[in-house]
Amino acid sequence: MRRPNYEVDMLSGPLVKPILMFAIPLMLTGILQLLFNAADIIVVGQFAGSTALAAVGSTSSLINLIVNLFMGMSIGASVVVAQNYGAGKWKDVSQSVHTAMGLSLVCGILVMILGIAVSRPLLHLMGSPDDVLDQAALYMKIYFIGMPASMMYNFGAAILRAVGDTRRPLYYLSIAGVINVVFNLIFVIVFHMGVAGVAIATVISQCVSVVLIVLCLIRTDGCIHLDIKHVKITKDKFIEMMKVGIPAGLQGSVFSISNVLIQSAVNSFGSMVMAGNAAASNLEGFMYTSMNSIYQANLTFTSQNVGARQYDRIGLILRRCILTVTVIGVSLGGLFYLLGPKLLRLYTTDPEVVHMGMIRLSIFTTTYFLCGWMDVLVGSLRGMGSSIMPLIVSVLGACVFRIVWVYTIFAANRSLATLYISYPISWVITAAAHFICYLYIKRKLMKKATLE
Numbered sequence: 001m002r003r004p005n006y007e008v009d010m011l012s013g014p015l016v017k018p019i020l021m022f023a024i025p026l027m028l029t030g031i032l033q034l035l036f037n038a039a040d041i042i043v044v045g046q047f048a049g050s051t052a053l054a055a056v057g058s059t060s061s062l063i064n065l066i067v068n069l070f071m072g073m074s075i076g077a078s079v080v081v082a083q084n085y086g087a088g089k090w091k092d093v094s095q096s097v098h099t100a101m102g103l104s105l106v107c108g109i110l111v112m113i114l115g116i117a118v119s120r121p122l123l124h125l126m127g128s129p130d131d132v133l134d135q136a137a138l139y140m141k142i143y144f145i146g147m148p149a150s151m152m153y154n155f156g157a158a159i160l161r162a163v164g165d166t167r168r169p170l171y172y173l174s175i176a177g178v179i180n181v182v183f184n185l186i187f188v189i190v191f192h193m194g195v196a197g198v199a200i201a202t203v204i205s206q207c208v209s210v211v212l213i214v215l216c217l218i219r220t221d222g223c224i225h226l227d228i229k230h231v232k233i234t235k236d237k238f239i240e241m242m243k244v245g246i247p248a249g250l251q252g253s254v255f256s257i258s259n260v261l262i263q264s265a266v267n268s269f270g271s272m273v274m275a276g277n278a279a280a281s282n283l284e285g286f287m288y289t290s291m292n293s294i295y296q297a298n299l300t301f302t303s304q305n306v307g308a309r310q311y312d313r314i315g316l317i318l319r320r321c322i323l324t325v326t327v328i329g330v331s332l333g334g335l336f337y338l339l340g341p342k343l344l345r346l347y348t349t350d351p352e353v354v355h356m357g358m359i360r361l362s363i364f365t366t367t368y369f370l371c372g373w374m375d376v377l378v379g380s381l382r383g384m385g386s387s388i389m390p391l392i393v394s395v396l397g398a399c400v401f402r403i404v405w406v407y408t409i410f411a412a413n414r415s416l417a418t419l420y421i422s423y424p425i426s427w428v429i430t431a432a433a434h435f436i437c438y439l440y441i442k443r444k445l446m447k448k449a450t451l452e
Contacts, residue, residue, distance in 0.1 A: 007163050007164035007165050008021050008022045008164035008165075008166075009164070010022075010086070010164060010300065010301045010304045010305065011086060011304060011305060011308050011310060015301070015313075015316060015317060015320045016320055016324075018301075019294070019297045019301065019317075019320055019321065019324065020324075022161075022164060022166055022296075022297045022300065022301070023166075023293040023294055023296070023297045023324070024293075025166040025167045025169075025170045026161070026166040026169075026170075026293040026296055026297070027289065027290050027293035028170055029166065029169055029170040029173050030289030030290065030292065030293060031286055031289060031290065032170070032173055032174055032177055033173055033177065033289070034282070034285045034286050034289055035177070036177035036180045036181055036205070039180070039181045039184055040056065040180075040184060040198045040201070040202065041056055041278065041279065041282055041347055042346055042347055043184045043185065043188050043189070043198065044056050044188065044194070044195060044198055045275070045279070045347045045348045051131050051132060051135065051271060052135055052194050052195050056135075056136070056139055056195055056198060056278070059119075059123070059136050059139055059140050059143075063115070063140065063143065064252070064256040064259065067111055067115075067147070067150075068249060068252030068253045068255070068256050069249040069250065069252065069253040070107040070108075070110065070111050070151065070249060071151075071154060071249060071252060072245045072246065072247070072248035072249020072250065072251070072252055072253075073103055073104075073107055073155075073241060073242075073245035073246075073248075073249060074100070074104070074151075074154050074155045074158040074245070075158070075244060075245055075248040075249075075299070075382065076240070076241035076242060076243070076244035076245025076246070076248060076387075077096065077099075077100035077103070077155055077158050077159065077162075077241050077245065078158040078159070078161055078162045078299065078300065078303070079162075079241075079244045079299065079303045079382060079383065079385075080096045080100075080237060080240045080241050080244070081093055081096045081097065081100070081158075081159055081162035081163065081224070082162040082163070082299075082300050082303035082304045082307065082383075083303050083304070083306055083307035083385075084096060084307060085162060085163050085223070085304060085307065086303065086304030086305060086306070086307030086308040087307040087308060087309075088308075089307075090222075090223040091223075092237070093223040093224060094223050094224070094225070095234045095237050096237045096240075096241075097159055097217070097223075097224050097225075097226060098226065098227070098230050098231050098232060098234070099232070099233050099234045099237040099238055099241065100155050100158070100159055100241070101152065101155060101156065101159075101214075101217075101226060101231050102231045102232055102233045103155065103233055103238065103241065104151045104152045104154070104155035104156070105148060105151070105152060106233075107151045107155075108147045108148030108149070108150065108151030108152060109147075109148055111144065111147040111151065112144050112145060112147040112148060114144075115140065115141075115143070115144030115147060116141050116144050116145070119137055119140035119141055119144065120133075120137040120140075120141075122260075123136050123137055123140070127264050127267045127268060128267060129267065129270065129271055129274075131271060132271060132274070135194065135195045136195075138195060138196055138199070139195040139196070139198065139199045140199075142196060142199035142200055142203065143199045143202060143203070145203055146202060146203035146206040146207065149203070149206040149207045149209070149210040150206045150210075152210045152213070152214065153172075153206065153209045153210040153213050156169075156210070156213035156214060156216070156217055157169040157213060159217065159224055160213075160216070160217075160224070161296060161300055162300060162303070163224055164300070164304075168216055169213065172209055172212035172213055172216070173209060175208065175209075175212065176205040176206070176208040176209035176212070177205060179201075179204060179205050179208050180201050180202060180204070180205035181201075182201075183197075183200070183201035183204055183205070184197065184198055184201045186201075187200060187201055214226065243385075243387065244382055244385070244387045245387075246387075247387035247388050247390070247391040248382065248387055248391070250391055251378075251390065251391045251394045251395070254391075254394070254395050254399045255394065255398060255399055257399060258398065258399040258402040258403055261402070261403055261406055262402065262406065262419065262422075263277075265406055265410065265419055266416075266419070269416070272350070272352050272353055272356060273356045273416065275348060275350070275353045275356070276344070276352075276353045276354065276355070276356025276357035276358075276359070276360070277356065277357070277360055278347075279344050279347035279348060279353065279354075279357045280344065280356075280357040280358070280360040280361045280364070281360070282347070283336060283340075283343055283344070283357075283361065284336075284360075284361070284364050284365070284368065286332070286336075287328075287329065287332045287333060287336060287364075287365070287368050288368070288371070290328050290332060291325050291328055291329055291368070291369070291371065291372035291375065292375060294321050294324050294325040294328065294372065294375075294376055295321075295325075295372075295375040295376050295378065295379045296379070297321060297379075298317060298318065298321040298376050298379035298380055298383065299379035299380075299382055299383050300383070301313075301317045301321075301383070302314055302317055302318075302379065302380050302382075302383025302384060303382075303383040305317065305383075306383060306384055306385065306445070309449065311442075311445055311446055311449050314380065314383075314384065314442060314445075315442065317380070318376065318377070318380045318438070321376045321379070322373060322376055325369065325372035325373065325375075325376050326369050326372065326373070328369075328372065329368050329369025329370075329371075329372045330369050332365075332368075333365040333366055333367075333368050333369060334365070334366075336361065336365045337361065337362065337365040337366060340357070340358050340361045340362070340365070341354055341358060344357040344358065344361075356416070359416045359417060359420070360416065360420055363417065363420045363421055363423070363424070364420065364423065364424075367423075367424035367427070370424055370427035370428055370431060371423075371427045373427070373431045374398075374427050374430050374431040374434060377390075377431060377434035377435055377437075377438055378390045378394070378434060380438050380442075381434065381437060381438060381441060384441050384442065384445055386437070386441045389437045389441065390434060390437065393430060393433045393434055393437060394430055396433075397426060397429045397430030397433050398426040398427070398429075398430045401422070401425070401426045401429060402422045402423070402426055405422040405425075405426075406419070406422070409422070410422070
C-alpha cells in the first residue's frame with residue numbers, strides 16, 4: 001500500500017527527522033490551541049475583570065477531571081490503529097476507525113450529561129469563593145454542551161496521528177481557532193456576555209473543528225477512509241481500545257483528582273491567588289503541549305514498530321524522544337522564566353495577580369522538563385501495549401504523593417511555594433519508576449520475539 005505524502009514513515013531509516021516531522025505540526029497544533037484558549041482568558045481578564053478571570057481559570061482542573069477519563073479512549077484508539085497499520089492489517093485498521101468514531105460520539109454525550117449535572121456541586125466542594133462560583137458554574141455548563149463535538153474531533157485527530165498525519169489537524173484547528181477568537185471578541189466586548197460569551201465561542205469552534213475532521217476522514221482514500229453508514233462499535237476492536245484506553249483515562253482522571261485538590265488549596269488563598277495561578281497555568285500549557293507532542297510521537301512510533309515486530313527500534317525511539325523533550329523543556333522553561341512578568345501582564349494589569357503568578361512560574365518553568373521525561377516513558381509503555389502498569393505507578397508516584405503532601409508538608413507550612421514544589425518532586429519519583437517498568441516490559445517483549 002502506497003504511503004500518502006502527508007504520512008510519516010516510522011518503520012525505517014533514521015528517527016530524528018521523522019520524529020520532528022511528526023511532532024512539529026502536533027506541537028504547533030497544541031500551541032495554537034493554547035493561544036486560542038489564552039485569548040479566552042485574556043479577553044475575560046481585560047474586559048470582564050479579575051473575578052471572571054478566576055472563574056474561567058479555576059474550572060480547568062475540574063473539566064479535565066471529567067473529560068480525561070473519556071479522552072483516554074482516544075489514546076486506546078490511536079494505539080490500536082497504529083499497531084494494525086504498522087502490521088499492514090488494512091481491514092483491522094478500517095474496523096478500528098469506524099469503532100473509534102462511534103465510540104467518540106457515545107463518550108461525548110456521556111461527558112456532556114455528566115459535566116452539566118455535576119459542575120456546580122463539584123465547584124462548591126472545591127471551595128470556590130462566592131464571588132466566583134456562579135460564573136464558573138455557568139462557564140462549565142455551556143462548555144460541556146460542546147463535548148460531543150470535542151470528543152469526535154479528538155478521536156478523529158488520534159486516527160490521523162496513528163498513521164503519521166499531524167498536518168491536517170493543524171490546519172483544521174487553525175480555522176476553528178480563528179473563529180473562536182472572533183466570536184470571543186464579539187460576545188465579550190460587543191455584547192458584554194462575559195464568561196458565557198467565551199464558553200459559547202468555544203462550543204462554536206468545536207463544532208467547526210469536528211465538521212472539518214469528519215469531512216477529512218470521509219474524503220481520505222485507503223484504510224482510514226470513514227463511511228458514515230459503516231460506523232459501529234466492533235466488539236473485538238472496542239475491547240482492544242479499552243485495554244489501553246481505560247487505564248489511560250483513569251490515569252488522566254486520577255492526575256486530575258490530585259490537581260483538583262491542589263486547586264482547592266489554591267482557592268483557600270482567595271481570588272487574587274486564583275487569578276495568578278490561572279494565568280501562570282495557561283502559560284505553562286505552552287511548555288506542556290510542546291513536550292506532549294514528543295510523548296505522542298513516542299507513543300505512535302513505538303506502536304507502529306511493535307505492530308511491525310521491529311522491537312529493536314523501541315529503545316532508539318525512546319532515547320531520541322528523551323533527548324528532544326529535554327531540549328524543548330529546558331529551552332522553553334528558561335525563556336518563560338525570563339519573560340514571566342511581561343507574559344503575565346498580558347492576562348492582567350493587577351500587580352498582585354502578576355506576583356502570585358510568578359511564584360508558580362519560578363518553580364514550574366525551571367523543572368518542567370522532568371514532566372516531559374515522565375510522559376515520554378509512559379508513551380513507550382503504552383506503545384508496547386502496557387497501560388495498567390503506568391496507571392499504577394502514576395497513581396502512587398504522582399497522585400497519592402501529592403495528596404499526602406497537601407495533608408502533611410503543606411498543612412504544616414501553608415505557602416504557595418510549598419504547595420507547588422510537590423509537582424517536580426513527584427515527576428522525578430514517577431519517571432524513575434516508569435523507567436524500571438520500561439526495562440521490564442521491553443525485556444518481556446524481546447523474550448517473546450525470540451520464541452516466535
